Amino acid sequence: MTAEAAFIEAMRTLACSDAARGLNDDAAVLQADGPLVVTHDIMVEGVHWLPGQDAADVAWKLVATNLSDLAAKGCAPVGLVLGYMLGDTAWNARFVLGLRDVLQRFDAPLIGGDTVSQASAGPRSLGLTAIGRPARNPPPARADAAAGQRVWVTGILGAALAGFEALQAGNNDPDLTAPYRRPVPLISQGIALAPVVGGMMDVSDGLLLDAGRMAIASGTTLAIDSAAVPVHAALADRRMEGMTWGDDYQLLFTLDPQLHAPVAATCIGRVLPRGPVPLLIDGAAPDAAMQLGFLHEGTSAALNRDK
Amino acid sequence: MTAEAAFIEAMRTLACSDAARGLNDDAAVLQADGPLVVTHDIMVEGVHWLPGQDAADVAWKLVATNLSDLAAKGCAPVGLVLGYMLGDTAWNARFVLGLRDVLQRFDAPLIGGDTVSQASAGPRSLGLTAIGRPARNPPPARADAAAGQRVWVTGILGAALAGFEALQAGNNDPDLTAPYRRPVPLISQGIALAPVVGGMMDVSDGLLLDAGRMAIASGTTLAIDSAAVPVHAALADRRMEGMTWGDDYQLLFTLDPQLHAPVAATCIGRVLPRGPVPLLIDGAAPDAAMQLGFLHEGTSAALNRDK
Structure with a gap:
């Protein structure tokens, strides 16, 4: 059996929803009875993953980052x-294992796709389109933050950076490295939040950069209290890096001031009417030279803006 | 403005449906009130297009081949x-023009996506996910051909091959080369056919190979009368090549014997109960050494089977 045939057979065991039609038909058929949210991400070898990285983790991250976009829309x-661009047999096999893990963990149905063989010696790229059903119609948008609301964020920022640095240092402690290798999309949290939030988005490129984007999209100013931001213990003396490095896939959202978040989250600031700048950190505009987060130029940019 | 920013600005002018949310939000939101059909194709430089080929034609073909999959499901x-993996500025600009042409021609809304920069010197790849609303629920499937029905095909087979050979010979006559450069997905025909057909699929890999696939999927034998198959005039003495080369994107379908096709099409055979082989050509099993169509091994294979 060729590598391609083996890969497709493996996909057949994973694509077991009705929509996939056993991968025996020309296309998938989704039964829909309301709005659907659609997002797409590409990952490129050498940019979004390193040639030596475990393909199982690459599969997990490809799916998890797309599911995080759905989570930010309150979607299942x-x-x-x-x-899928085929790799060598061992790479494909590891990819299938990671894909199985992440699909099972988040109850995400694989319904179809396309494979191509690796074209000559160039780096490989992988794409994923994720479709979700939102818990609220219309789904939450980053543009819906409103002056007077409070700014909240789930989880701990900087956990991905701490994991990345551990890996770079040769420390493979799975608990420490998992946030970088296998980020967890906050699907149930996004669904619980959707009915009550103002603005919502996932923090993919760094808390401060993404907070600035929410402010710009909503025509407000977000005032962040940096001391309130929960940052990973490994970054206790580098808190600003934890707020800017990105890859954490936490949810950033706004709530009316009398509300408390229905999921574990921390209030980190306030939404103000738009002032001279979209973002205030501890009451001041960020230094113009300050890197607020991971910028896509030269790497990747979503047509729908989030990565 | 960077090449990437320029491309995204161009996309913003093309993505004008409500679902795209002006490409200002994290994801697209589709309003759905019934089943949706989803298909995905990848095209790779050097495999599916040549480095010197006009990017406008590449854009057209990427969209048209996906829309052909939707047409086969009776979908708008x-x-x-x-x-999208960015090319150089001139390539991107030509791609945008071809994309605009094909979106307008087939009234297909661009709702989102992702861009990455070209990774080092490797060949580029492009992916497209197309979502359609079927005129019939469930949509037609290749598995629904039934013994006793007649086999029909739209249009002229071999027009893509004739166009390809003209281009290879340096003949750029647009009428002759268009079927290869800019195939036309038969969307309105697919919608008209959906309520009445048994099995239906698009002919992407060659009539005979795809007819065999329909037979296998439906558990029947398709008996093709080769003299009845309409083949391009340029291939008058090479009719078999016109039936096997592929890239024509005609619709192959079956109808109960008392029905005539509601669109321009030719009856080319009959559906029989499954015999010893799935495909008969003029009453005989094809020679085992005969190449019935374009096989994907080493190039591309859809997870949902059609290319």
Whole structure:
């Protein structure tokens, strides 16, 4: 059996929802009875993953980052479509294992896709389209933050950076490295939050950069109290890096001031009417030279803005 | 403005449906009130297009081949999601023009996507997810051909091959080369056919190979009368090549014997109960050494089977 045939057979065992039609038909058929949210991400070897990285983790991250976009829209996943460029047999096999893990963990149905063989010696790229059913119609948008609301964030910022640095230092402690290798999309949290939030988005490129984006989209100013931001213990003396490095996939959202978050989260600031700048950190505009987060130029940019 | 920013600005002018949310939000939101069909194709430089080929034609073909999959399901397109690896500025600009042409021609809304920069010197790849609303629920499937029905095909087979050979010979006559450069997905025909057909699929890999696939999926034997198959005039003495080369994107379908096709099409055979082989050509099993169509091994294979 060729590598391609083996991969497709493995996909057949994973694509067991009705929508996939056993991968025996020309296309997938989703039953929908309301709005659907659609997002797409590409990952490129050498940019989004390193040639030596475990393909199982690459598969996990490809799916998890797309599911995080759905989580920010308050969606449960209803269909994933994979664009897969074949690697060598061992790589494909590890990819299948990671894909199985992440699909099972988040109850995300693979419904179809396309494979191509690796074109000559160039770096490989992988694409994923994720389709979700939102808990609220219209789904939450980053543009819906309103002056007077409070700013909240789930979880601990900087956990991905701490994991990345551990890996770089040769420390493979799975608990420490998992936030970087296998980020967890906050699907149930996004669904619980959707009915009550103002603005919502996932923090993929760094808390401060993404907070600035929410402010710009909503025509407000977000005032962040940096001391309130929960940062990973490994970054106790580098808190600003934890707020800017990105890859954490936490949810950033706003709530009316009398509300408390229905999920574990921390209030880290306030939404103000738009002032001279969209973002205030401890009451002041960030230094113009300050890097607020991971910028895509030269790497990747979503047409729908989030990565 | 960077090449990436320029491309995204161009996409913003093309993505004007409500679902795209002006590409200002994290994801697209489709309003759905019934089943949706989802298909995905990847095209790779050097495999599916040549480095010197006009990027406008590449854009057209990427969209048209996906829309052909939707046509085979009797679908109108409701959303396209593009995974785009940036080329140089001139390539991107030509791609945008071809994309605009094909979206307008087939009334196909671009709703989102993702861009990445070209990773080092490797060949580029492009992905497209197309979502459609079927005229019939469930949509037609290749598995629904039934013994006793007649086999029909739209249009002229071999037009893509004739166009390809003209280009290879340096003949750029647009009428002759268009079927290869800019195939036309038969969307309105697919919608008209959906309520009456048994099995239906698009002919992407060659009539005979795809007819065999329909037979296998439906547990029947398809008996093709080769003299009845309409083949391009340029291939008058090479009719078999016209039936096997592929890339024609015609619709192959079956109808109960008392029905005539509601669109321009030719009856080319009959559906029989499954015999010893799935495909008969003029009453005989094809020679085992005969190449029935374009096989994907080493190039591309859809997880949902059609290319």
